[in-house]
Amino acid sequence: MSPEPKQDDEKGRGPSQASQLVALAREKFDHFMSEDGRPYAVKKDGPNTVYALRGKAGLRSLLARMYTDAHGGSVPSQSALADAMTVLEGQAAEAEPRHLALRVARHQDRIVVDLATPEGRCVSIGPDGWRRQSTAPVLFRRSGAMKPLPEPISDGDGLAKLRDLLNTDEEGFHLLVAWLVASFIPDLPHPILTFRGEQGTGKSYAAKMVIGIVDPSGAPKRTAPRDIKAWATQAFNSWALCLDNVSIIPDWLSDALCRAVTGDGIVDRALYTDDDVVVLEFRRVLAMTTIDAGALAGDLAERLVTIELHTIPDAKRREENEMDQAYADAHAAILASLFDLLAEVLKVLPDVVLTERPRMADFARILAAVDKVQGWKTMDSYKASARDAVADVLDGEPFAQAVVALVDGAGPEGLTLTTQQILDSVAAPDKLPKKWPKDSTRAGGQLKRLAPALRTIGIEVDDSQRGPAPKRQRLYKLTASADRRCETASTASIGAEKGAVTSGNSMDAEMDAVASTPRPEQLGVDAVDAEMDAGRAVVSIPRTVSDQHVSPAMDARDAMDAGMQQLSNAAPGYGRSLNRSASLCASCREPFEPYEPGQTTHPGCEAAA
Structure with missing residues (x-):
């Protein structure tokens, strides 16, 4: 004979639905708060997968189903569920906060990957390899956006199978594999x-x-996303996500992406409250696709790893169903090969020391470990990718380009100027673009923002100095590195070589110079004729590459060319000679340019005499 049910009140009624729900939840689950102040529950005898108390999904719906199964199909009321959740949330607040992971977690010296199966299976990767486990040693939370991962299976070279699915070059593929390893x-x-x-x-x-x-x-x-709240909801509920077909990145999203890379926390008002808040904390693995993301902010550009994809010829284009099947068949093997590589990286990582630490130094250290294991050069590819991204940023900044030109034109000591002096010194376009600073204050702000990008291309920006009293204005010291000066000088030298006179063109110069030498009967021509003669005295531009390799040494003919060109510049009325100064004719007292040493009389006056 079963015992009589415990009476709930003086009228002899049984326990309420809310009381039964609370008792059932306490029997089956442990309740606690996460580190960000959100209440959760985890089964006492089940996988380490947690259920959220807030919202209609999670513990609320699970508890309702369990109650219905235990009471012959009787369904609890919404008010009873709400009352039960309130009590359980109070119980969770008294427990010690626990750390929750999403998809991947660190456990001692190993990495645990949640396969997101109903049974709670996971994969544990360490320096000694990887293994499948039935239960995770850490607590994982899940969201409606997640799907299960297949269990990894060692079936040939999974990386080679992934390579067949992508149309990038070897350098890009190696960098992609290293990024995938780091993403776990x-x-x-x-x-x-x-x-x-x-x-x-x-x-x-x-x-x-x-x-x-x-x-x-x-x-x-x-x-x-349309705003920061929509972005926070997406990022909080997925470990990895991709923004597709990005054409332009607004400033607020650029800042949000940067914070999501390094770790972010967004405060929002709690549901059904006026003064309570919740904090969404996350650090995410992000990707995006673009033809050209437009003018990126410098801090975002330094956080990119760019993979260039090649155009697929029509003859090699594959149907999407075929690609889906190939990817599904290879997914388990790809995971196994990535976990093999990750285990090797974890093994050598303690011995990896970077002599130079670029931006995103932790990621760069993973690249160095991958290179050590595989013999690749992903670190060099990453640095080149970062430089290209920064160059793209500077290409979209007219003021930055003007500053670069100003510094390249200075000497090894560089320039030390106020922002107003910089504004006055740079070559400003006739029509100022929208991003051009309107005053010295905005110019200083742009220099600070662009300083990391400028350093990447070899231009140091130091704003630690101050001008003399009483103004004590901030001074910006802009200097080009030795490597940049050598590169700039090399580029200028190549340009000069392309425009230099070659002996193969010496005949052109000789004939032009002879043709432009004034004869006595031509000395009275008007200024137009003189200008035409002067134009013909210009040395011809090299026409072929082979011309540049003929008789590089100066010979008698070259000397003659120089002399003839000098004579042509000395014709009267030219007024542009750089070799002689104008004199007054001893006869007519008109200015003229002597073309022979010691000449004191205008050629026309001399002929008349």
Whole structure:
């Protein structure tokens, strides 16, 4: 005979639905707060997968189903569920906060990847290799945007199978593989993977595959969010996500992407409250596809890893169904090969020391470890990619280009100027572009913002000095590095060589000079004729490459050419000779340019005499 149910009140009624729901939840689940102040529950005898208390999904719906199963199909009311959640949230607030992970987590010296299966299976990767586990040693939370990962299976060379699905070059593929390895390491900033190429290069499909390897989702590609709240919701619920077909990046999104790379926290008002807030904390693995992202902010450009995709010829283009099947068949092998490489990287990583630490130094250290294991040069590719991105930024900044030209024209000591002096010294276009600073204050702000990009191309910006009292104005010291000065000098030398006179063209110079030498009967021509003669005295430009290799040494004919050219410049009325100064004729007292040493009389007066 079963015991009588415990009475809930003086009228002899049984326990309320809310009370039964609370008792059931306490029996089956542990309740706690996450580190960001959100209440969760985890099964006492199940996988380490947590359920959120807030919202209609999560523990609320699970508890309702469990109650219905235990009470012969009786359904709890919404008010009873709401009352039960309030009580359980109070219980969670008294427990010690716990850390929750999304898709990947660090556990001691190993990395744990949640396969997001209902059973809670995971993969544990360490310096000694990887292995599948039935239960994760850490707590994972999940979202509606996540899909399960296949269990990795060692089936041939998974990286080679991935290579067959992408149409980039070897350098780009190696950099992509290194980025994928880093994407499974949770506690470091990950640069934004950027697929760039013209239409028909398969950017969107490549991004879908790559994000699916790391964090499968029903929507691996997203459109650019409309505001910061929409962005925070997307980023909080996915470990890896991609912004597809980005044509321009507004300032607020550029800042949000930078913060998501290094770690971000966004405060929002809690649902159904006026003064309570929730904090969404995240550090994410991001990707985007673009033909040209437009003028990027310098800090965002330094956080990009760009993979160039090539145009796919029509004869080699594959149907999407075929690509989907090939990707699905290769996914498990690709994961296994990536985990093999990740294990090797974790093994050698303690011994990797960077002599130079670029921006995103933690990621660069992973690249160095990949290079050590594979014998690749992903570090060099990453540095080149960063320089190209910075160059693109500077190309879109007219003021930056003017500053670069100003510094390149200065000597080794550089320039030390106020922002107003810089504004006055740079070559400003006739019509000032929108981004051109309107005053010295804005010029200083732009210099500070552009300083990291300028340093990347070899121009140092130091604003630590002050001018003399009483104004004590901030001084900017702009100097070009030795490498940049050598590069600039080399470029100028090449340009000079292309425009230099060659002995192969000496006959042209000789004939032009002779043709322009004044004869006595031509000395009275008007200024127009003189200008035409002067134009013919210009040395001809080299016409062929072979001309530049004939008789480089100066011979008698070259000397004669120089003398004839000098005579042609001395014709009366030219007024542009750089070799002689004008004199007054001893006869007519008119100015003239002597073309023989000691000549004191105008040639016309001399002929008349």
